[in-house]
Amino acid sequence: MHEMNESQSTGVILVSIQTPGASEAENEASLLELEKLNVTLGYQVYGKFTQKKAGYGSPTVLGEGKLQEIAETLFALNQQGKRVHHLVFDRELSPLQSRNVESIINEALGELDAGFEVEATDRTGIIIDIFSRHARTRQARLQIEIARLKYISPRLRDKMEVNGDRQAGGVGGKGAGETQMELKRRHLRDRLADLRRELEDLEIENDNRRQKREAQSVALVGYTNAGKSSLMKGLTGGDIYVADKLFATLDVTTRQMEPPVIPTVLITDTVGFVQYLPHDLVASFKSTLSEVHLSDFLLHVVDGSDSQFVKHIETTEIVLKEMKVEISQMQLVFNKIDKMDFTQLAKIKEDYPQAWFVSALNSESILHVREKLVQFFEARQTIISVFIPFSESKILGDIRKKASILSESYNENGTQAEILVKPPDLNRLKSLYPQIKFVEKKN
Numbered sequence: 001m002h003e004m005n006e007s008q009s010t011g012v013i014l015v016s017i018q019t020p021g022a023s024e025a026e027n028e029a030s031l032l033e034l035e036k037l038n039v040t041l042g043y044q045v046y047g048k049f050t051q052k053k054a055g056y057g058s059p060t061v062l063g064e065g066k067l068q069e070i071a072e073t074l075f076a077l078n079q080q081g082k083r084v085h086h087l088v089f090d091r092e093l094s095p096l097q098s099r100n101v102e103s104i105i106n107e108a109l110g111e112l113d114a115g116f117e118v119e120a121t122d123r124t125g126i127i128i129d130i131f132s133r134h135a136r137t138r139q140a141r142l143q144i145e146i147a148r149l150k151y152i153s154p155r156l157r158d159k160m161e162v163n164g165d166r167q168a169g170g171v172g173g174k175g176a177g178e179t180q181m182e183l184k185r186r187h188l189r190d191r192l193a194d195l196r197r198e199l200e201d202l203e204i205e206n207d208n209r210r211q212k213r214e215a216q217s218v219a220l221v222g223y224t225n226a227g228k229s230s231l232m233k234g235l236t237g238g239d240i241y242v243a244d245k246l247f248a249t250l251d252v253t254t255r256q257m258e259p260p261v262i263p264t265v266l267i268t269d270t271v272g273f274v275q276y277l278p279h280d281l282v283a284s285f286k287s288t289l290s291e292v293h294l295s296d297f298l299l300h301v302v303d304g305s306d307s308q309f310v311k312h313i314e315t316t317e318i319v320l321k322e323m324k325v326e327i328s329q330m331q332l333v334f335n336k337i338d339k340m341d342f343t344q345l346a347k348i349k350e351d352y353p354q355a356w357f358v359s360a361l362n363s364e365s366i367l368h369v370r371e372k373l374v375q376f377f378e379a380r381q382t383i384i385s386v387f388i389p390f391s392e393s394k395i396l397g398d399i400r401k402k403a404s405i406l407s408e409s410y411n412e413n414g415t416q417a418e419i420l421v422k423p424p425d426l427n428r429l430k431s432l433y434p435q436i437k438f439v440e441k442k443n
């Protein structure tokens with residue numbers, strides 16, 4: 001619990017720019033999300049600042065007056081015992097921008113004799129921190145470490161923060177400091193290369209394991225906190241972690257649907273998405289999310305009770321496209337209908353007539369989803385009649401692995417079977433055993 005105590009004492013101020021295209025409500029929702037991300041890290045949010053500007057592009061991000069105002073607020077908060085450690089910007093800042101903001105604010109704090117300094121960080125830094133703290137599997141850890149090193153490497157200045165150890169430096173001779181910095185950068189580059197190699201090996205291993213799997217599968221995707229894990233829990237009866245916080249799930253897990261159906265249906269729970277998800281993190285997660293590529297069916301889970309759900313849908317679709325996921329086989333599922341009022345629900349139903357409407361906390365609703373999934377897979381299967389001579393009876397074993405046997409009967413020459421099989425598996429069987437006749441029956 002050491003970590004908790006340490007992070008609880010970290011105070012932050014959130015900073016955003018309201019661009020001309022964004023409404024007040026959107027800006028507020030985005031800041032609220034940033035606040036939740038900070039709270040996930042155990043940080044205390046002491047205030048929020050917004051400035052209306054064309055964008056985040058200027059070298060100091062904010063105007064001079066705003067920066068001065070922030071410095072004064074930090075000073076006043078400190079007088080009240082609220083020490084602010086970080087300014088957290090709602091978008092990714094360039095290394096130069098954060099350096100500029102820090103030097104202006106810290107200079108102003110110096111003039112006020114504040115006796116402390118702040119660091120400027122951003123949404124990306126916060127998200128990467130959450131992921132580094134909470135990822136569990138080796139693969140997720142490697143991916144996050146890669147994203148983290150790529151993020152911190154250009155931001156290395158006179159202090160270092162690698163592997164969580166912080167050392168303030170830069171007091172000595174400047175020349176010596178620079179050489180040391182170069183050394184550290186080289187060290188990071190080497191480490192990145194090592195991590196990438198290790199990740200590649202692991203990915204190959206995982207791919208091999210995955211290809212052996214023949215069950216039909218469903219992946220749950222969607223925005224963070226939409227209720228993916230809750231739905232997973234309902235459908236698999238598993239001990240799945242559910243929490244009212246952003247990025248509760250950071251690893252991909254796959255479980256069998258319970259009670260079981262034949263053929264088996266596997267459900268995969270995935271990491272949630274968030275607006276402005278760091279690009280490197282998306283890239284890092286591509287392989288973890290390859291489960292998603294391999295799935296037969298995607299359920300895009302949406303928290304319909306969230307005022308920003310349209311944005312959430314957009315964000316999820318953008319990230320999936322970036323990951324080259326085929327989104328045509330995707331079913332929109334509005335969750336948390338228990339939290340919506342009648343008119344809200346009616347409106348969404350009108351706007352998304354093809355969607356499913358569920359509440360992951362309601363067992364009837366879960367049954368309904370289960371039935372729809374079974375229907376989906378049944379519709380994709382065909383009944384095949386096949387005769388296997390005794391001389392070829394090894395083939396039956398292979399058929400059992402790929403299809404479910406509906407009935408079997410024997411005569412003196414062999415086995416007559418009726419099987420239920422998915423189209424791709426049927427094709428595999430046909431090409432493996434051209435001597436056998438697979439006769440399609442009407443469903």
Ligand SMILES: Nc1nc2c(ncn2[C@@H]2O[C@H](COP(=O)(O)OP(=O)(O)OP(=O)(O)O)[C@@H](O)[C@H]2O)c(=O)[nH]1
Nearest residue numbers: 224225226227228229230243244247248249272360
């Ligand atoms: N009222 C209500 N709350 C729900 C429902 N489904 C999930 N929740 C709650 O929403 C919160 C988030 O649920 P999770 O299942 O952890 O969401 P998730 O999509 O897995 O989130 P991440 O793992 O963070 O991406 C939890 O507090 C759940 O109890 C629902 O149908 N109705």
Ligand SMILES: [Mg+2]
Nearest residue numbers: 228229248249
């Ligand atoms: Mg989850």
